[in-house]
Amino acid sequence: MHNETIRHYKVVHTWTGILCGLFLFVAFYAGALTVFAPSLTRWATPETLPATPLEQVDGLIARAMEQVPLTREQFRIRLDETGGNAAWVSWPKNGPASPRDKVPEVGAVLAADGSLTIVDLPHRELGEFIDTLHRTAGLPVDVELGSMFMGVVSALYFVALVSGLIVLLPSLIKDLFVVRLGKNVKRFWLDAHNLVGLVCLPFHLIIAVTSVVFGLHDEIYAVMNPVTFQGEIRQMFQRESPFSAIKPDAEPAPLQPVTMLLQRVRETAPDFRPYMLEIRQAGTKGASVSVWGNDEQYLAYRTGLAVVNGATGAVVNTDYVPELQGGYGSTVAAFFSLHFGTYGGEPVKWGYLVLGLAGAFVFYSGNLLWIESRRRHEKRSTGPVTQSRSTHVMAALTVGVCLGCVSGVSLAIIAGKLMPMLGDDPLPWQNAAYYAALVLSVGWALVRGAARATVPLLWAAALATALIPLLALVEVLMPQANGDPGGLVLEAVALVGAILLLWMARASARRLRNGPRDSVWSAA
Amino acid sequence: MSTPAEAPAIKAHWWAKTLAGVLCGFALALALATLFHQLTPGGPGKLMLLMWLISPLWLTIASLVYLFRDGWRAWGWLGGASVLAYGAVFVSKLGS
Numbered sequence: 145m146h147n148e149t150i151r152h153y154k155v156v157h158t159w160t161g162i163l164c165g166l167f168l169f170v171a172f173y174a175g176a177l178t179v180f181a182p183s184l185t186r187w188a189t190p191e192t193l194p195a196t197p198l199e200q201v202d203g204l205i206a207r208a209m210e211q212v213p214l215t216r217e218q219f220r221i222r223l224d225e226t227g228g229n230a231a232w233v234s235w236p237k238n239g240p241a242s243p244r245d246k247v248p249e250v251g252a253v254l255a256a257d258g259s260l261t262i263v264d265l266p267h268r269e270l271g272e273f274i275d276t277l278h279r280t281a282g283l284p285v286d287v288e289l290g291s292m293f294m295g296v297v298s299a300l301y302f303v304a305l306v307s308g309l310i311v312l313l314p315s316l317i318k319d320l321f322v323v324r325l326g327k328n329v330k331r332f333w334l335d336a337h338n339l340v341g342l343v344c345l346p347f348h349l350i351i352a353v354t355s356v357v358f359g360l361h362d363e364i365y366a367v368m369n370p371v372t373f374q375g376e377i378r379q380m381f382q383r384e385s386p387f388s389a390i391k392p393d394a395e396p397a398p399l400q401p402v403t404m405l406l407q408r409v410r411e412t413a414p415d416f417r418p419y420m421l422e423i424r425q426a427g428t429k430g431a432s433v434s435v436w437g438n439d440e441q442y443l444a445y446r447t448g449l450a451v452v453n454g455a456t457g458a459v460v461n462t463d464y465v466p467e468l469q470g471g472y473g474s475t476v477a478a479f480f481s482l483h484f485g486t487y488g489g490e491p492v493k494w495g496y497l498v499l500g501l502a503g504a505f506v507f508y509s510g511n512l513l514w515i516e517s518r519r520r521h522e523k524r525s526t527g528p529v530t531q532s533r534s535t536h537v538m539a540a541l542t543v544g545v546c547l548g549c550v551s552g553v554s555l556a557i558i559a560g561k562l563m564p565m566l567g568d569d570p571l572p573w574q575n576a577a578y579y580a581a582l583v584l585s586v587g588w589a590l591v592r593g594a595a596r597a598t599v600p601l602l603w604a605a606a607l608a609t610a611l612i613p614l615l616a617l618v619e620v621l622m623p624q625a626n627g628d629p630g631g632l633v634l635e636a637v638a639l640v641g642a643i644l645l646l647w648m649a650r651a652s653a654r655r656l657r658n659g660p661r662d663s664v665w666s667a668a
Numbered sequence: 669m670s671t672p673a674e675a676p677a678i679k680a681h682w683w684a685k686t687l688a689g690v691l692c693g694f695a696l697a698l699a700l701a702t703l704f705h706q707l708t709p710g711g712p713g714k715l716m717l718l719m720w721l722i723s724p725l726w727l728t729i730a731s732l733v734y735l736f737r738d739g740w741r742a743w744g745w746l747g748g749a750s751v752l753a754y755g756a757v758f759v760s761k762l763g764s
Contacts, residue, residue: 145735148678152734155680299727306731356723364722367694372702372718384715463712473713476720 150311157307160300162514162538165507166545167281167297171355172507173549174278176500179485179493180634181271187634188270188560188570193251193263195230198223200254202401204233207260208252209427214239216428221402221421231402234265243422243436246272267569270560274553279358282549282578295359302352309345312338330516337509340502347499348506354483386451389460393430397455399423404457405433409450412459413467415439416448429455440489442466443474443481504546511542515664531664539594539664541586547601548585550645552578554608554638561615581608595656595665602649609645612638677737684739686730692746693729697722699753706760 177184196204201221208215212235219235220243234251241247249265280290281297323335341348357364369377382388406418418437425431431454436447444466451461462468469477481487485496518535555577563570585604589597613635652665659665701721705714729746736742 146678149735152678152680156731156734299723299730302727303731306728307734353724353727356727357720360723361719364719368698368701368719368722371698372705373715377715380715384712470712472711472717476713476716479720 145310145314150314153307153310157304157311158514158517160304160307161507161510164297164300164304165511165514166541167283167294168301169504169507169546170281170549171278171294171297172500172503173546174274174282174553176497176504177553178271178275178278179496179500181275183271184274184557184560184634185268185271188557189266189268189564191232192266193232193234194253195224195232196253198229198231198403201231201233202399202403203258204252204254204260205399205402205423205426207254207258208233208235211260212262216426218422218424219426221423223419223421225419237264240424243420266564267571269569269571269574270557273556273560273571273574277553277556277578282552282582284579291359292363293359295356295363298352298355298359302349302356305341305345305348305352308341312342316342330513333509333512333516337506337513340509341506344499344502344506348503350479350482351503354479357479358483384463386449386461386463387432387434389451390430390432390453392425393428395429396427397429397431399426399431399454400457405435405452405454408452408457408459409435409437412462413439413450413465415441415467416450416465418450423454426454431455438486439466440487442469443478443487444469445477445480446484446486508542508546511538515539515542519663531662535664536593537590540589540597543594543598543601544586544589545582547589547598547605548582550605551585551601551608552581554605554612555581557634557638558608558611558615562618593664595663598652598665599649599656602645602652606642606645606649609638610642613642679738681739681742685733685736685742688736688739688742688746689730689733692743692750693726693733694722695750696729696746696753697725699750699757700725702757703753703760706757 205215205219205221208219215235218240219233222232222234224230232251233253234249236245237248237250246269248267250262251265252260252262255261276287276290279294280287281294283290283293285293323339324331365377369375373380402421405421409416409418416435416437416439418435420436422434422436423431424434433452433454435450435452437450438444438448445464448466449461449464450459452459463470463473466477485492515535515538518532520531556574559573559577560570563573581604585597585601589601591597616632616635655665701718704721705718708714733742733746736745
C-alpha cells in the first residue's frame with residue numbers, strides 16, 4: 145500500500161476516533177455491565193412476592209381471571225431458575241403492555257383459604273437504567289433518538305476500526321507484541337492502544353456492525369421498503385410475525401394447564417429453558433402463550449420465544465427457538481448473540497465484561513494519543529510553551545467524561561439499591577446520581593484543567609465505587625431487605641475496581657509531580 | 669521531494685471520496701441485498717437478514733473508499749458498480 149494512502153487513513157482514523165471516542169467510552173463502560181443487567185436488577189431489588197408452587201398456578205390464574213377482568217387481556221408467569229418448580233404470577237396494573245414497557249405491575253398469591261392477595265411489585269430498574277445508558281451513551285434525550293445517534297456514532301466507529309487496522313498493517317509484524325515501556329510515554333500508550341485494539345478487533349467489528357443496525361434499523365427498513373420489498377414491508381412483517389398463526393377469537397375456551405403448556409414446549413424443543421410465559425386473551429379460543437426462554441448452546445437472539453396456542457396447547461411457532469431457527473434466522477440470531485454475549489454461559493459473560501472494559505480503555509487511550517500528538521514541545525531556545533486550547537479542552541473532556549461516567553455509574557448502582565429499600569422509585573435518583581457526577585466531573589475538569597482535576601476525580605471515582613461493597617454491610621444490618629445478595633460477586637468486583645482506580649490516582653499524582661512541564665498533564 | 673511528474677497522483681479528495689463511499693456504498697449495498705432477496709427462496713427470518721446485510725456491506729465500502737487514488741475513480745468504480753448491480757436487479761426481476 146502506498147505511503148500516501150496510509151497517511152490518508154491516519155487522518156481518517158484520527159478524526160473518526162476523536163469524534164466518537166467519548167460516546168463509545170460511556171457505551172462500552174455501561175455495556176460491559178449490561179451483560180450482567182438481570183443479575184444487577186435482582187441484586188438491587190430482590191423478589192418481594194412469595195413464589196407459588198407450579199401445580200397451584202392454574203388455580204391462582206382461574207381466581208385472578210374471575211376477580212380481575214384485566215388479566216384476561218394479559219398476564220405473566222415468571223418461572224424460577226430451575227424452570228419449573230415455582231412461579232410468580234403478575235400483570236401490568238393498567239392494562240396490556242409489552243415486557244419492555246416500563247409500567248407498574250401487580251403480582252398475586254393465593255392465601256391458605258384460597259383467596260387472592262394482590263400486591264404492587266417494586267420498580268425493578270437498575271439493569272434497565274444501565275442498559276439505557278449503554279444504548280444512548282447517557283445523552284439526555286429520548287431512548288429512540290439516543291440510539292439513533294449512537295447508530296451514526298457506531299458507523300464512524302466502524303470506519304475508525306478499519307482505518308486503524310490499515311494504518312497498523314505495514315508495521316504489524318514488527319510492532320505487535322512489543323509494548324515499549326521506556327522514556328517515550330507516548331510510544332507506550334500507542335503500543336498499548338494498538339495491541340488491545342488489534343487483539344479485540346473481531347469483537348469490535350461485531351459490536352460496530354450490530355450497533356449500527358440496532359440504532360438505524362427503522363431508517364434502513366424505510367429505505368429498503370420501496371426498493372427491495374415493493375412497498376409491502378408491512379404485510380411481510382405481519383406474515384413473519386411469530387404470532388400470526390393465532391387469530392383473535394372471542395369464543396370461550398378454557399386455558400390449558402401451565403404444566404401442560406410447558407410440557408408441549410419441552411417435547412418440541414428439549415433444550416429450551418423457559419423463564420417466562422406471557423398469556424394474552426386467556427379463556428378464549430384465540431389465547432396466545434409466548435414462552436420466553438434461552439438455550440445457551442446456540443447463538444440465539446437475546447431471548448428465545450416459542451408461541452403456543454393457549455386453548456389447544458399446540459406449539460404454533462418456533463422461529464425464535466434457538467435449536468429450531470432456520471438458516472436465515474440463525475444468521476441474524478448470530479449477530480444478536482455475538483453482540484450480547486448470550487451464548488456459552490457464565491465464562492462468555494465474564495469475557496464480555498473484560499472485552500467491554502478493554503474497549504473503554506482503547507477509546508480513552510485513543511483520546512490521550514490525540515492530545516499527545518498535538519503537543520507543543522518545549523525547546524531550550526524557545527522556553528516554556530503553552531498548549532493549544534483544543535488540546536486543553538479535549539484533555540479536560542476526556543478526563544471529565546470518562547471518570548464522571550465511572551463515578552456516576554457507581555453512584556447510580558448505589559441509588560438503585562438504596563431507594564427501593566426506602567420504598568421509592570429508584571429511576572429519578574439513579575438519573576440524578578449519574579448526571580450530577582458527570583456534570584460535576586466535566587465542570588471541574590474544565591475549570592481546573594485536566595492535570596489538576598485528574599487525581600481528585602480518580603479519588604472520587606474510587607470512593608464512589610468503594611461505597612458499593614459497603615452496601616454489603618447495610619444488607620447485613622437490614623436483613624429484611626436482603627433477598628438475593630448474589631454471593632457478594634458485585635461487591636467483590638466493585639472492590640477490585642476501586643483499588644484499580646486508587647492505583648491510577650497514585651500513578652497520576654506521580655506524573656503530575658515528575659512529568660515534563662510542557663504537557664497538558666502538568667500542573668505547572 | 670519528488671517532482672510532480674514522478675509523484676503518484678494520490679489525492680485526498682476528502683469530500684468526493686467520503687460521499688462516494690457513503691452514497692454509492694449504500695446504493696450498492698441496497699442493490700446487493702435486493703438481488704439476494706430475488707435470487708433466494710423465502711423463509712422465516714429472511715426479512716431481518718436482508719436488513720442485516722446492508723450495514724456490513726455499506727460500512728465496508730464506506731471505510732475502504734479512501735484506497736482509491738482520487739475522488740473521480742471512487743465515483744467511477746462505485747457508481748459504475750451500482751449501475752451494474754441495479755441492472756442485475758432489473759434483469760432478475762424480469763426473469764422471475
